[in-house]
Amino acid sequence: xEKFSSHTGVGAPLRRSNVDxxxxxxxxxxxxxxxxxxxxxxxxxxxxxxSFVLNQDAYKNAxxxxxxxxxxxxxxxxxxxxxxxxxxxxxxxxPRFGDIFRGxxxxxxxxxxxxxxxxxxxxxxxxxxxxxxTITVDLESRTVKAGDxxxxxxxxxxxxDYTRWRLLEGLxxxxxxxxxxxxxxxxxxxxxxxxxxxx
Amino acid sequence: MGKTLAEKIxxxxxxxxxxxxxxxxxxxxxxxxxxxSPQAFDGLRIAGRTVRRPDLTLATEDHNIxxxxxxxxxxxxxxxxxxxxxxxxxxxxxxRLHPMGDIDQGIVHVVGPQLxxxxxxxxxxxxxxxxxxxxxxxxxxxxxxxxxxxxxxxTQSLSQAKPKMMAVEVVGExxxxxxxxxxxxxxxxxxxxxxxxxxxxxxxxxxIRKLSMEAxxxxxxxxxxxxxxxxxxxxDQTTYDYLQGRPNAPQGADWDAAVAYWDSLVTDDxxxxxxxxxxxxxxxxxxxxxxxxxxxxxxxxxNVPDPASFEDDNERIAxxxxxxxxxxxxxxxxxxxxxxxVFIGSCTNGRIEDLRVAANLIEGHxxxxxxxxxxxxxxxxxxxxxxxxxxxxxxxDAGAEWRGAGCSMCLGMNPDQLTPGERSxxxxxxxxxxxxGKGGRTHLVSPDVAVxxxxxxxxxxxxxxxxxxxxxx
Numbered sequence: 212x213e214k215f216s217s218h219t220g221v222g223a224p225l226r227r228s229n230v231d232x233x234x235x236x237x238x239x240x241x242x243x244x245x246x247x248x249x250x251x252x253x254x255x256x257x258x259x260x261x262s263f264v265l266n267q268d269a270y271k272n273a274x275x276x277x278x279x280x281x282x283x284x285x286x287x288x289x290x291x292x293x294x295x296x297x298x299x300x301x302x303x304x305x306p307r308f309g310d311i312f313r314g315x316x317x318x319x320x321x322x323x324x325x326x327x328x329x330x331x332x333x334x335x336x337x338x339x340x341x342x343x344x345t346i347t348v349d350l351e352s353r354t355v356k357a358g359d360x361x362x363x364x365x366x367x368x369x370x371x372d373y374t375r376w377r378l379l380e381g382l383x384x385x386x387x388x389x390x391x392x393x394x395x396x397x398x399x400x401x402x403x404x405x406x407x408x409x410x
Numbered sequence: 411m412g413k414t415l416a417e418k419i420x421x422x423x424x425x426x427x428x429x430x431x432x433x434x435x436x437x438x439x440x441x442x443x444x445x446x447s448p449q450a451f452d453g454l455r456i457a458g459r460t461v462r463r464p465d466l467t468l469a470t471e472d473h474n475i476x477x478x479x480x481x482x483x484x485x486x487x488x489x490x491x492x493x494x495x496x497x498x499x500x501x502x503x504x505x506r507l508h509p510m511g512d513i514d515q516g517i518v519h520v521v522g523p524q525l526x527x528x529x530x531x532x533x534x535x536x537x538x539x540x541x542x543x544x545x546x547x548x549x550x551x552x553x554x555x556x557x558x559x560x561x562x563x564x565t566q567s568l569s570q571a572k573p574k575m576m577a578v579e580v581v582g583e584x585x586x587x588x589x590x591x592x593x594x595x596x597x598x599x600x601x602x603x604x605x606x607x608x609x610x611x612x613x614x615x616x617x618i619r620k621l622s623m624e625a626x627x628x629x630x631x632x633x634x635x636x637x638x639x640x641x642x643x644x645x646d647q648t649t650y651d652y653l654q655g656r657p658n659a660p661q662g663a664d665w666d667a668a669v670a671y672w673d674s675l676v677t678d679d680x681x682x683x684x685x686x687x688x689x690x691x692x693x694x695x696x697x698x699x700x701x702x703x704x705x706x707x708x709x710x711x712x713n714v715p716d717p718a719s720f721e722d723d724n725e726r727i728a729x730x731x732x733x734x735x736x737x738x739x740x741x742x743x744x745x746x747x748x749x750x751x752v753f754i755g756s757c758t759n760g761r762i763e764d765l766r767v768a769a770n771l772i773e774g775h776x777x778x779x780x781x782x783x784x785x786x787x788x789x790x791x792x793x794x795x796x797x798x799x800x801x802x803x804x805x806x807d808a809g810a811e812w813r814g815a816g817c818s819m820c821l822g823m824n825p826d827q828l829t830p831g832e833r834s835x836x837x838x839x840x841x842x843x844x845x846x847g848k849g850g851r852t853h854l855v856s857p858d859v860a861v862x863x864x865x866x867x868x869x870x871x872x873x874x875x876x877x878x879x880x881x882x883x
Contacts, residue, residue, distance in 0.1 A: 226727075229603055236460065238473075244492055246452075263557050280784055287539040287636075289556040309607075314558065315558075318558065385457070391425070391426050394567075398436050405671070406529075409467060410465040
């Protein structure tokens, strides 16, 4: 996984709450057996609407998605994270994420930055007034910044310490766990014999 | 201070605990299917890793599986490739697989309990959010993403921060005609799709104790729909009776040892929950959704709500979007909504009890002229059991379609999909935009409401059927 420290990119305002993972990528797109090529399926139902935010020139190269609360609810499909990454997104900002989506993002290297409701509202208004404007998301200081001068937006975002550390270092989760293999072996010796086995 | 049921199970599975890090939890059972596993197996191959415990891993084919023409290869080539990839991976890594055509094939969350692999006090994961179903047996069960699938394959463990603990106390008794599905749909609307976020939820109380195992699975299945990490129910005699004699249940001295342990799986009297919600089951009536998330529901006797009635901006806008997508007008009585397709099945309501209820209600009736009913058993064994009981004949006589086993129209990865604008009453778990097919419009319902709706052609409940029968007599 690539290290993530800070990112500045075009922000796209997705003015919707409860964007479930079926909206991010519908099930018909999940049949591939690779981790790439999912960008076509990203928000595929909405992208057929010319007025959809990602169809507007200003947001074509967006890398920071600013969404309403409960982003990534529903299905556990990590394909939702891959679709956002394949499309070019590095960061999603929302007041609240679906648990599994947030976990998947941390594993796959997409930054899920949780901010206050009001921050999302201010970012939406700022991006609407300044289409194509950039947002800076700094993982080291856990801050989101946009705009200049008196109207500048600067606020903190929430991410758990462990995920932040892994993203900053670009660490492989399986590798970390296998460094504790002795603990797993010890645990396995204590498992009761009545626990079921499939073979 | 005592511990909650979930805390006991959690603590018993901690392999490693370290300040500032999530706990490393041991996983007792890893269920896999064709959609969320191929990239995980690829990851193992690239890193030169193996499956640590194939003996704690089980695979089935479910999401892509057609429910007709079962004797032919899968027509959709991309689906077929995904299924064949699972077969190759299971063969290469030594994982037990129940493929199409096998008597134990079916939806992963129906197969685990049916084999007796799902038992109290376990940790169970699967790359599927409805893994919460298995919590009905008093286990901690939750859905994971593909990176985590790879992690569990390689290490049989998972790094997880300990969630908070919530109790849902269900007092009273469900009235006749109201089901576990109505209860959980009502709860999700009350608490919204994010209400359970960050919690493991224990469903407790008299009404829960009286539920069968299959009804308990319906409740736990939809824990994810209000955002909970997992949902579980303490095991009791109902649980033991369901498990005893199943192929993978403990036997002989192991059974006695297991029961002695399972008996300890209760929340201590002096344990404290971080949050407690109380629901009176006696107030629950048939409940249906009107919108595009499972928290947008209303009693069947109610009307489509007016978006202006929502104080919260996000909820109001979401309601406006939902009504536009669903093609509904505020104020319309739910019973006036005409339905094209009824889907009876899924990991929420595709078990034998659900089919018995549905067959019992449909017997002697005919499916409405402009409506179709699809009945899709959750597993091959459920299908065979139903056929042994003659339920298939009852469904077919009424004009319903009797299909093979799989996830089917719950998510439309196989050919069972809604067409744009087509409206369904579905016993599944999600009414998201396009979930059952692009442009499809889904109302989530219980099996009872599904059958009544299919017969009358509009959203209806068992009481409406009784009226019809009275009028007919």
